[in-house]
Amino acid sequence: MSSNTPVPAGFRGVAGNIGIKDPNDDFFAVVSEVPAHVSAVFTRSRFAGPSVLLSRRAAADGRARGVTVIARNANVATGGTGDENARELQERVAEAAGVGSDEILVASTGVIGRPYPMDKVRAHLDALPEEFPPADLDRAAAAMMTTDTHPKIASAKVGNATLTGIAKGVGMIEPDMATMLAWFFTDADIEQPLLDEVFRRVVDRTFNALSIDGDTSTSDSAAIFANGLAGAVDTAGFEAALFEVALALVRMIASDGEGASKLLEVRVTGARDDLQAKRVAKAIVNSPLVKTAVHGADPNWGRVAMAVGKCSEETDILPERTRILFGDVETYPAENTDEVLARAAEHMKGDEVVISVDLGVSEGVFTAYGCDLTEGYIRINADYTT
């Protein structure tokens, strides 16, 4: 099959259906032909699954070949059996790809507390080809989907190198060091620890700026594999490209948030520092009252003020120097004439709502990404079967 999105040189892969839940692809592996540098970040959940533990270990030395993912079963809280199954998956994929098992990251996403159906997993692994064909990253992105309504993939060129990222995620999303699942592949030549530095900086401004529901997954993992086949690249250019690709994925995840009808972007400026800006932006993007107001296209700036006010430790935040805008319409402290509110409501009727808050303290900035809260979120999550 042919992939529409560019794939960096030297990445091979397989994808297919194990039959965990339905006939759609629920498995993939992507592996570099040559050794690659890796940088990875993982959930800090106290209930992190065995996949996260294995991957953390595999990525620890800054070198890895690739990743394998099973979707629709998280293999979390599955005890000793879960540990063994994750290890078997890692070993069997490494063996099929002809690499060391400590060179393969493992991830899993879906229902918690059920062991893999290992008979089906083994039957699928038994049938893997002798040699992996060139990777199809569009298909890999689709194979990770759970309640995602579409695959999430983005790509950029940096000099001669290609950078392509894939992600999945719709709920249980307030990444704490990482997102649900996001994988970046590049043939750029970037050494460790520079790759690590760049990756963490970008993740902090993209995946860690994302929140669908304030809930943190037990399976969050993100990694970048750089195999160097396209040679050296300009570092600043690489970071800009990585930011662009990661942000595109984040916006796709936010727009596809469970039940979401709108992307919500919250820009906080004028904070004491970037950390304060992040706390305030997160308080707003996570507020159910702000999220429902966005759903109703209601320029209820009082709820934004409430969410800012929640940051009660931030004693340098003062109502007197705070400004609140919907789109480019100032609603506080501006006089709230009917005309002003009508223009703000007009902005909120669009697919992308931007709420800006300037704290008037100093230069700190942070932009957070999320979505509205709708009846669809309730329906999806009240009915999702254990």
Add this chain to the structure above:
Amino acid sequence: MSSNTPVPAGFRGVAGNIGIKDPNDDFFAVVSEVPAHVSAVFTRSRFAGPSVLLSRRAAADGRARGVTVIARNANVATGGTGDENARELQERVAEAAGVGSDEILVASTGVIGRPYPMDKVRAHLDALPEEFPPADLDRAAAAMMTTDTHPKIASAKVGNATLTGIAKGVGMIEPDMATMLAWFFTDADIEQPLLDEVFRRVVDRTFNALSIDGDTSTSDSAAIFANGLAGAVDTAGFEAALFEVALALVRMIASDGEGASKLLEVRVTGARDDLQAKRVAKAIVNSPLVKTAVHGADPNWGRVAMAVGKCSEETDILPERTRILFGDVETYPAENTDEVLARAAEHMKGDEVVISVDLGVSEGVFTAYGCDLTEGYIRINADYTT
């Protein structure tokens, strides 16, 4: 008019309709005939309104006579005009009651960012009776309602003394030092600072254990007025009675949470200390994924595990020693047979769902109160007009 709920000796009051929004009562004042001890706690919101600032000052010396409330307009983020209006309300009510203006607490709840309609407020205050009749606390409780579906009042006897509490609140509720609005009146004789100690201890285990949506109001206020007319009471007995009344109000607020169909009680035991138990209980009771599972009567213990796991700073929390129960049915680490899950689901179909988590670390305990997350919450909040 006659009150069904007992009113402690020496409290007089008025209630009526100013006409802020509709013809229902939206104003009351309750004032003790004699000087009373007061203990009060207020929101820590950075956007706290002028009513909170005035009340904080009025309660600072531990003595106050009573409180006046306007509902359906929060008088928050209303600038200098809002300050003046709150002060005028305080002065006029004090004058009508024949007490000092620094003896009256003021509170307001409702829409943010609109000044009071002062012509209507003044006309109402002009018409207050020369002498306040005995207080009708049922009517006062009703006069505070905004989107509350019923008034919240509870009462207890302690020796010869009566203790009656009234509260309001349905959304924007994760009290941070206090709840929306809660007022306790008693004729027990309790000196400061003992009253303060007891009140804060009870608030921490009741109103501060409550969360409807994780959003913190700009108007949260709670106070107790003790005028001593019934003489001294046993302190332990008084604290027990206050806890009972406060908890009854908290359970009413949780059950009446915006759109709620079920009360959710989260009991955390075996924590390192009570503070850790509180953090974990709050993480669970606030998780939208847990709240939607409760709505769907789905014993999705994986989501409870996820919420526990979110407390990533708590490194002594280990999956191996954690237990999760729905009602009295253990779902983790117990084997999840169909029969176990069916019994857990049966419990969740009731009006009150109890989720218990034992962390197996030490003796810390905390119980948090909340409600399920429903389509009704979205409807109420997406449509609420600014």
